[in-house]
């Protein structure tokens with residue numbers, strides 16, 4: 339077992355984890371934050387995307403032990419109380435989701451993109467979500483949602 | 495077919511704070527330990543049970559200083575923890591070593607580029623590794639260290655077979671060293687994939703050209719995914735070196751490159767298709783490099 343300290347959505351946790359446990363397993367099973375999804379478990383689909391020290395990563399490819407001392411943000415960390423984050427609100431308003439399975443990962447990739455580049459072009463949005471697969475929407479509405487979110491956030 | 499389990503197999507996790515400590519662990523557990531950098535190759539392969547579980551996984555990420563990008567009189571040096579994303583966004587690499595930046599940009603997804611390292615890409619040594627053809631054309635050297643000392647290996651001698659390298663059981667790749675390219679050299683990396691992103695190369699072509707007044711002063715061409723290892727194609731280079739660029743000669747060089755490739759048939763493409771695409775992409779890469 340390995341002792342780790344994690345900060346998830348600004349909440350500090352001290353955990354004892356087996357070395358083979360992934361960050362994704364800890365987030366979903368130990369912390370009960372089931373917003374983050376497991377699709378492929380292999381880095382291909384992006385459903386497990388979270389921010390680690392501000393960068394989008396596939397939590398299925400990271401050992402919990404490797405995340406020791408890191409700041410993690412999951413989709414649960416975006417809203418303030420009942421008020422959705424502007425990216426979440428834009429997905430609701432613009433039909434950026436159907437079944438919703440890819441959505442938390444999509445939104446975290448969008449967050450990472452807009453944090454770095456608040457006024458992305460359509461091509462930059464597409465590049466920003468290349469690591470996220472969606473089986474439902476055909477992507478058009480996801481791209482529209484991210485565009486709208488960028489506008490609503492006023493380039494911030 | 496490989497079996498895919500969602501859970502990782504059991505192993506012990508070690509996180510040394512210094513390179514010396516890492517090297518001593520590696521020599522103590524020789525053959526039973528595996529180094530992890532970004533984990534983007536190793537974790538999926540362990541989950542797929544493509545490789546046997548090591549007893550110990552040695553994480554290099556706690557060692558300070560290994561993620562430095564250094565640019566000075568001797569050229570560019572990439573520490574072993576430099577990520578694909580850091581190479582993609584480095585201003586100096588974009589300006590002076592553009593062929594490598596282009597390859598970094600073509601790889602995987604933002605998530606994988608944030609974690610995966612160039613060194614890991616090289617050490618994993620699949621024939622399609624996108625950083626390999628650019629590093630071959632740039633004449634990169636690899637600094638390998640073990641408890642016994644250090645040695646420097648040219649990248650061409652590093653790849654010894656599919657997934658195989660010159661690294662010994664107790665060695666770590668510490669640094670990738672790239673000499674200054676000649677001032678007027680131009681590099682292009684072209685990658686053929688079914689999708690525009692998230693795919694491994696069916697064919698990868700890097701070309702670095704030094705054009706002067708329409709004459710090819712020097713040229714280096716390297717290919718990925720069309721031989722047991724990434725390769726430099728010297729016969730194709732020789733066709734153009736010192737000659738005036740013209741379409742017929744470029745065509746001949748491209749044909750020669752295709753002839754030097756030794757592709758295989760697999761689920762991603764047939765050998766014949768790959769060989770044809772080497773010719774097309776080499777031609778295209780040279781022409782784009784001259785035009786830059």
Ligand SMILES: Cc1cc2nc3c(=O)[nH]c(=O)nc-3n(C[C@H](O)[C@H](O)[C@H](O)COP(=O)(O)OP(=O)(O)OC[C@H]3O[C@@H](n4cnc5c(N)ncnc54)[C@H](O)[C@@H]3O)c2cc1C
Nearest residue numbers: 381531532533534535536601602610611614615617624667
């Ligand atoms: C979804 C997805 C898409 C991908 N797309 C691409 C792509 O387009 N192009 C491409 O080329 N690759 C691609 N890859 C493969 C992978 O991301 C890259 O090869 C990456 O560069 C590996 O680096 P890493 O740091 O994650 O390696 P790791 O997984 O940490 O290590 C890889 C291997 O190298 C060894 N190793 C690592 N560092 C050292 C060291 N310093 N000394 C000695 N041995 C070492 C490890 O023991 C291991 O055997 C993709 C992977 C995924 C999951």
Ligand code: FES
Nearest residue numbers: 377378379384398
């Ligand atoms: S579950 Fe992590 S990328 Fe698919």
Ligand code: FES
Nearest residue numbers: 436440472473474
């Ligand atoms: S909304 Fe169903 S997978 Fe994207």
